[in-house]
Amino acid sequence: MMTTTATSGQRASGQRGGVLKTAYSLAGGALALCLMPGAALAAGDIGGATLGAAWALPFAGMLLSIALGPVLFPHLWELSYGRFAAFWSLLVLVPLVLLRGFEPTLGALLHTALLDYVPFIILLFALFTIAGGILVMGNLDGTPATNTVLLAIGTVLASLVGTTGASIIMIRPVLRANDDRRFNVHVVVFFIFLVSNIGGSLTPLGDPPLFLGFLRGVDFFWTTTHLLPQTAFATVVLLAVFYALDSWLIRKEADYPPLRDPTPDSKVRLWGKVNILLLGGVILAILMSASWKPGVSFDIHGVHVELQNVLRDIALLILAGLSLVLTPGPVRAGNEFSWGPIKEVAKLFAGIFICIIPVLAMLQAGREGAFAPLVALVSNPDGSANNTAYFWLTGALSSFLDNAPTYLVFFELAGGDAKALMTTGALTLTAISAGAVFMGANSYIGNAPNFMVYAIAKDRKVRMPSFFGYMLWSGAVLIPLFLVQTVLFFR
Template identity: 85%
Template sequence: MRNGLGALGVAAGAFLAPVPALAAGNIGGASMGVAWALPFAGMLLSIALGPILFPHLWEHHYGKFAAFWAALLLIPLVLSRGFDAALGALLHTALLEYLPFIILLFALFTIAGGILVSGNLHGSPATNTVLLALGTAMASVVGTTGASMIMIRPLLRANDDRRHNVHVVIFFIFLVSNIGGSLTPLGDPPLFLGFLRGVDFFWTTTHLLPETGFAVVVLLALFYALDSWLFRKEEGYPKLKDPTPDRAIKLWGKVNILLLAGVIAAILMSANWKPGIVFDLHGVHLELQDLARDVILLVLAGLSLKLTPRPVRAGNEFSWGPIKEVAKLFAGIFICIIPVLAMLQAGRDGAFAPLVGLVSNADGSANVAAYFWLTGLLSSFLDNAPTYLVFFELAGGDPKALMTQGALTLAAISAGAVFMGANSYIGNAPNFMVYAIAKDRKVAMPSFFGYMLWSGAILIPLFVVQTFLFFR
């Protein structure tokens, strides 16, 4: 018992050790110990394991888990760093990162949820490959979540009379729910966080196009070969009854396509319009163009709700549950990551100096392959958005430097976060959503580890080849 109390005392000391008075927003990352990262680790582990170990408890109380870890960070931060420093850091994260991030996700989720594809096609290998290619292309425009919501049900309907259809959903997760979102900040949350940090909107389009194109072509070719083999294999069996006979495809909620164009225009506006008007709030500088962007995104989402007929959203089984969960969990993530980013910004003077050494060559240059694999492997099991931020800061955190002389390093971080989110059901938010929808439609989806057998056999060799081709 005494040893346990002693350990608690040591941990408390690590959090509450006094430091000199700090300015608003400066929490002294160089003087922080590794213990400050424990709430962040606890938050991510809760997200990774909660839905698996205690799904019913998690489903009803995930917000309380997020609040617990956030409080476990904020209370010691105020007590040891002072109210002004803690408030400044919290406002910086909330106003410059969390709110723009969640507003974009909300807008894409709302607008994409108003686009319905009705009708049914016959799930032949050629049709399935075309549908996967279309969804992959859409992912960088409407986001991986939006593209997954729009395309998964048409793909399931097309294959609901197939005996072998599990592989169709698995490749859908690989391509549409993950890799397809790698070409713009709209595609996947990590890239939008990079955009908020100063990465140009079209930087990923130009710098990840070869890596993305290679991965997409290889996976589509592999899918077509596998699906053709399974399709021929089914010819020897009696045909199954088709619960959704072939009908002409029809697109509903077309006004939302215009609204999506408005989302893109608003983000490009914030990147290119620099009026020089800045509002200061407790040391946090809010620029007019960013505020205008967020207001426009909210207006576009409101227009989508107003203009989209209710039956269209009902056809998509639209509900607010997923975006509520993302909003609550990411609030916890963004709070808990505050000291982690501060320690990473301290570089070799901070507690994560060994990690700096792990991604550095002997001459001090960046080990690009290590950035790709470390970002990717952590993104496979933790959320890929905060993982991206961690390695972005580890690489220096200067967007102008990373986009130029550090371009290969930033490409490796971006590709690792987006591509390897496909390695498990919990690597990216749409993965589990697609799994749940497919399982509800009676597709015999593999278990958590069964899915990883698929991703390990198909994706890991692909990523090894990409390492030698692009990240050396």
């Protein structure tokens, strides 16, 4: 046994060394491509118009690591994802300091950290902590009607507690309701479609990209009003398709001997109710920061941090702390709560936000920057926005790369001015938002909750489809839906 362990360790070490060696070779090539003369710049200004396209390579490497690491080398990824994030981050920061100067680099880093990363992670931490303290116990009979209602509840809940929070709360009750069904894979697949993705499209709390939009100045309820038609249409269609499919499959099960129910029907009970009040506090804190503008700000190396946003983040941390104190330990244990997922998110998004700094600077340069061809791709001949292209390009990248940075890229590509995008560019912002949130459901790696739900279901002996098997489901169900939505809403 000791010999086997040593051999496994040697293989893991060799695998880690080989992957990291390849990564460092790529890093050297990327650094050489990035080298170019730089002029004196102000703090926070890294000269986006003069940056070459190779500055986007660390960002691409970071996203590809997140997308492929858990699939190609899961053990190495689990041990070293923080090192990958640090590697790609240094590949941005070191050349920026050398070629653009310390002051511009520090200013850009602080701007990203204080205005984007810190509030983003604090919100995710608060929602993750509070939602992890809500436990649904008991069991229902997984009939088509019951399953459809459970999916509908989870879909609505996703915009209130986030897609991750709703998935944590609802996946185990859904699995218990269907653990005596012979055909139950489709239940989990549609759960990922609706609860883990599309349901989070109506508020900035629902999905990380929408909160990034809120931090950039998009009004809290703008998302609700402008994405409601698309979300309602997608939800109704998917629930109807699910009900028809589930009804057909349950009739088909009648031809087989019934399975033993490992969790007989029992009264459904909700534990950790205090966390519902705390979630209300989260919503109030965010609305306060959006509506109360005292005009007080703190200047940190040229970055203006507004008082209302500081108070919002402090309130969110206090609410998360109250959840930890007031929620009994067995309630969190029932949800199999651990800090591992939020630690991973914090480290990976630190890398993402650092690597995206030069990308956003180049996008802000518009037609004068290295991404001028991309600007042309999402523009009509008369210069107006091609909303169909925005919807599908944002969605295509969100299907395989994290949808939060993808949203930011296309938000900046569309001009980056929240006031303009909420008015004259409303359809463009709607297309970007819908593409990022909806099409995160196209693969297991499109949105963080997808793989979590997959892992939980597989652990409960559900025969989940493979990576490409799941994409057959999404290709058959979601892609036709998105084509119809394109014709109805984005042309």
